[in-house]
Amino acid sequence: MNHIQLKNISKIYNASSTQAQSALALLAEGMDSIKVKEQTGYSVGLYDINLDIKAGELHCIMGLSGSGKSTLIRHINRLIDPTSGEIWVDTALNRDHATHKMADRQSATDNTSTVVEERSATAINILALNDKQLQHYRQQTVSMVFQHFGLVPHMTVMQNVAYGLRVRKMSTKDRHEIARYWLNEVGLSNLENSYPDELSGGMQQRVGLARALATDNPILLMDEAFSALDPLIRAQLQDQLLELQDRLNKTIVFITHDIDEAVKVGQRISMLNGGRLIQTGTPSELRHNPADDYVEQFMSAKS
Numbered sequence: 001m002n003h004i005q006l007k008n009i010s011k012i013y014n015a016s017s018t019q020a021q022s023a024l025a026l027l028a029e030g031m032d033s034i035k036v037k038e039q040t041g042y043s044v045g046l047y048d049i050n051l052d053i054k055a056g057e058l059h060c061i062m063g064l065s066g067s068g069k070s071t072l073i074r075h076i077n078r079l080i081d082p083t084s085g086e087i088w089v090d091t092a093l094n095r096d097h098a099t100h101k102m103a104d105r106q107s108a109t110d111n112t113s114t115v116v117e118e119r120s121a122t123a124i125n126i127l128a129l130n131d132k133q134l135q136h137y138r139q140q141t142v143s144m145v146f147q148h149f150g151l152v153p154h155m156t157v158m159q160n161v162a163y164g165l166r167v168r169k170m171s172t173k174d175r176h177e178i179a180r181y182w183l184n185e186v187g188l189s190n191l192e193n194s195y196p197d198e199l200s201g202g203m204q205q206r207v208g209l210a211r212a213l214a215t216d217n218p219i220l221l222m223d224e225a226f227s228a229l230d231p232l233i234r235a236q237l238q239d240q241l242l243e244l245q246d247r248l249n250k251t252i253v254f255i256t257h258d259i260d261e262a263v264k265v266g267q268r269i270s271m272l273n274g275g276r277l278i279q280t281g282t283p284s285e286l287r288h289n290p291a292d293d294y295v296e297q298f299m300s301a302k303s
């Protein structure tokens with residue numbers, strides 16, 4: 001079952017949709033994004049992305065710097081709006097995503113990306129949300145973990161983790177109980193009264209993870225979440241994410257530029273290059289049937 005569907009998403013930065021037409025026309029002819037920028041002056045974030053992300057899958061977005069990974073993930077919580085295209089999210093999965101666990105994890109690994117499924121009848125067009133609906137969508141459906149943690153420095157660890165619940169106006173007692181639970185889950189139960197700058201990078205990112213999980217939102221967006229950490233801590237957090245995901249069955253969109261990390265954590269991987277989606281598949285599909293040299297080089301660079 002699809003949880004998130006991107007349909008023909010293009011993003012041309014700093015251009016109205018009319019201004020972007022010249023860039024889109026050149027992209028449609030096959031010109032690469034660097035030449036398009038030279039010719040039109042507009043930066044290409046994404047071009048004609050069609051991507052289905054299944055409920056309960058851990059989906060990696062891979063690609064070199066500037067390939068469009070952050071642009072793509074930021075469309076899912078509408079930190080960025082596209083120049084053109086549609087984004088559909090099945091919010092009926094908000095309450096019952098756990099029940100889909102086994103079936104969807106299975107289908108995530110069995111199906112290849114070439115199968116385009118029909119949209120669920122309960123999917124909503126998130127580009128049509130008004131401000132209030134968008135606020136609700138962000139509070140109830142998507143959470144994000146940032147590369148540089150994004151913790152609020154003057155709040156304690158507990159206050160940071162409970163923040164999303166405070167925004168939902170949950171009582172102090174209830175939100176602290178939930179925050180305590182998640183701090184325990186990520187191995188930080190004794191640090192609730194500490195401040196972020198008293199913690200190591202790895203600990204701060206555990207707080208970031210606990211904060212994202214505390215809201216119980218079904219979609220977790222992770223933008224290079226482990227990239228700032230040293231290799232040992234990074235490996236520990238990858239293991240912890242996989243262990244948590246096994247129980248929580250979130251739909252996770254995980255950006256990385258590290259192929260080893262993508263192969264370790266991703267059930268499927270989408271490869272971006274110059275704003276285009278080159279290939280989506282399981283690590284094995286990408287290894288054995290790379291769509292082009294770019295994908296092949298990534299896969300052969302895997303240690």
Ligand SMILES: Nc1ncnc2c1ncn2[C@@H]1O[C@H](COP(=O)(O)OP(=O)(O)OP(=O)(O)O)[C@@H](O)[C@H]1O
Pocket residue numbers: 013014043044045063064065066067068069070071072257
């Ligand atoms: N706010 C912006 N204004 C103009 N161009 C932008 C903006 N944000 C991104 N871009 C351009 O869009 C393209 C894709 O950028 P994006 O940050 O999505 O790539 P990325 O794969 O996440 O890169 P990195 O791994 O370095 O973070 C790049 O050419 C970038 O310069």
